[in-house]
Amino acid sequence: MSFLIAEVIVDVSTYHVDRPFDYEVPTEWAHVIEMGCRVKVPFGPRNVLGFVVGLKNETDVPSNKIKSIAQILDIEPVLTEEMLLMAKWLKNETICYEIDALQVMLPSALRAKYEKIITLQTEKDVLPDEVNAIFGKRQQVNFKEFERAELLPLLKQLITDKMVKIENVVKQQGNVKEIRMVKITDHQQDIDKAMEDAARAAKQRQLIEWMGKHLGEVLLPQKIYEETGASSTVLQSVIEKGAAHFIQEEVYRDPFTKEVSRTQSLQLTEEQHIALKAITGSMEEQTAKTFLLHGVTGSGKTEIYLQAIQKVLDEGKEAIMLVPEISLTPQMTERFRSRFGEMVAVMHSGLSVGEKYDEWRKIQQGKVSVVVGARSAIFAPFTNLGLIILDEEHESTYKQEDSPRYHARDVAIWRSEFYKCPVILGSATPALESFARAKKGVYGLLSLKQRALHQALPTVFIADMREELQKGNRSMFSEQLVDAIRVRLEKNEQMVMFLNRRGYSSFVLCRDCGTVVQCPNCDISLTYHRTTEKLKCHYCGYDERVPQICPQCQSEHIRYFGTGTQKVEEEIYKLFPEARVLRMDVDTTKQKGAHEEILQAFGEGQADILLGTQMIAKGLDFPNITLVGVLSADTSLHLPDYRAAERTFQLLTQVSGRAGRHDKHGEVIIQSYTPEHYAIELAKIQDYEPFYEREMFLRRRSSYPPYYYVALVQISHEDVMMAAEYAGRAADWLKGNLSERVAIIGPTTASISRLQNRYRYQCLIKYKIEPNLIPVLQRLLAMYRAEWIKQGILMTVDLDPSTI
Ligand SMILES: Nc1ncnc2c1ncn2[C@@H]1O[C@H](COP(=O)(O)OP(=O)(O)OP(=O)(O)O)[C@@H](O)[C@H]1O
Ligand SMILES: [Zn+2]
Ligand SMILES: [Zn+2]
16 A cells, blocks of 8 residues: 555644645555654754554645655654544543644654754854854754853854754654674585685684584674684684674663562462353453452452453463552562563663663563563553453552543553453442442452462551550550560561651641741641751752751740651660661662562561562562551641542551461551541551442542543643633533532632642543543643643643642
């Protein structure tokens, strides 16, 4: 097939441009071009990246107006037809630009990257010396060089005088890494002939003889030197004589660091068996069914995933296994690698851009059939999907917080409908929405009520920290927890100490006047960083030295308040000098592989206590852990978010589930200042359904999801009056265009009312059924993109906000 015209979505995120443009296909590419290829096209004064989304032979654009594609970047498409369809769906579903939807499906190495290039437009002798020094003998230099030399004002002048020009140039990324290998000839004749030619060169003859025993093999040159003792000159001569030749092989940067031993399928328990059968049954029927696998911690959900994937592989299909970034631990990925070996690609944020690209290529080229990865792995370019799994489906990290604001669960269900394959949503503490859908029969509900080896769930105690204070205990450990730790140390058993950092800040407080040091740009308190002795804003990056005296009242009693893992570690050593502690937090896991090393050390029994934050709440499966201590259960309870109780319950259940997973019984001690709160009381009895009932009752009473849907419109401006004014306009417009059944709350100030020097307002839309919602929001966005944006307003629309 050959085509004359391509429809191209260009990499320009503006409203007027959010549609395909027609371009002429140069004749020499008419047979090459395919849908899903990336191209470079002229757009306005420059070239930009674009995606071919359609091919045809006619266009309405007059022939003197149509422009030609400047360059084809891919011979083989990087986006499949399924993805082009999916982008159209995402565009509507999340109200984003189509270009954003297309880009999110690709590894960052393939996304557009532009470089500013300065080109000389005049003779050199008229230029100032310092500019000449930058250009040297070149005609083009990178903008960065001017930036570094601090010559930007001068550059600006040169551009105005038309002595140089500045352009955005699309930089092609995603280099395939190749390596030189030696391929030994397939034919004995070549060996015999080379032997003859080598005549009396003994070393060459030796090597040729060795090659005769390894016909057809492909080896690294180094390997040949090691095996035979030959030098590189000898190898070179032998190659000239035709006994072997050099080839370039594509290699993948291998993110795996160590070998794993293979494991076999386990004999399933009765409950596991029933669940697996339901899933494989729907595979056989080729239906796009979604299952909610609700299984208590340690019930063997992962084993079900593994066996379901095995079935998919047996049928020659492919599987996507999503896990939250934070639980993408080496222990987790190892379980998949040890079952499926080289068939597995792994994708997470710890990989370099090149490594991610290589994993992606393995999938695209059909070298692997399983991907284990975080949120974006849902876009893995498989073409014959047989199963999609979301483990810990309740996790909020499955929702992307910037455009396109998609939820991986929705994408999973869309793809499953495309491939007619099942989706498994797994969790010990499902999102309320999911459990409600399962109860209504929208999802198939599969339950595992028992732990895999029939171990009891751990016993949970609540330590009331208010009572501790009254008793005069000012430390961060309750008496009960101290006793429990002592017993474990004596018995040589292991412990996990969990510090709930969600919603927690370590701030600096004046004990005389109560001043908390705040960010000058944002209305939130600055976080104390011990290593640098600085206060830092987590939203805008602002930092300053820790003040010695209070900026308000000049008191010297200003100091750090709150608890970090380091502080807890010190406290543990004070109480138990003999304890061996491993700390796992952002500070100790900065280096690549650190995560892995800490867990390995703990697994080998090199420490008694694993101390950490959210990072250790999930996925850990160590037999010797018999005690879990939660130092601060309440911190996440008081966030201004309707899901605060749900999140706290989930976190407490997850972390408690790390104890007593094998033969030894587990115990959990949860420390709290509000032990009567239902999220904490119900976490104690470790039963999901009572919590579900209670929370559903409250959600219904205050009209929150899952009874209602919510959508959030946020508006910000540097000027508080402007922000309020336009938020008001948005609210009025929504009220005028949506039906009476919809509740519009606001405008109100956002929970963080100022961020990076911008004032923030929001409108919350609550609705049950509102067919008009998407078109109305699209029109609101159109208004914003056409007019409001010029006034400095920024507006976002989120149809499924994870916090409000
Ligand atoms: N059928 C089985 N027979 C024997 N052991 C099993 C079986 N299924 C699972 N296990 C073991 O039980 C332990 C817990 O299983 P697994 O980690 O799969 O549970 P999970 O439900 O995924 O846990 P969590 O959600 O708490 O992380 C593991 O050590 C696993 O190897
Ligand atoms: Zn003060
Ligand atoms: Zn700030």
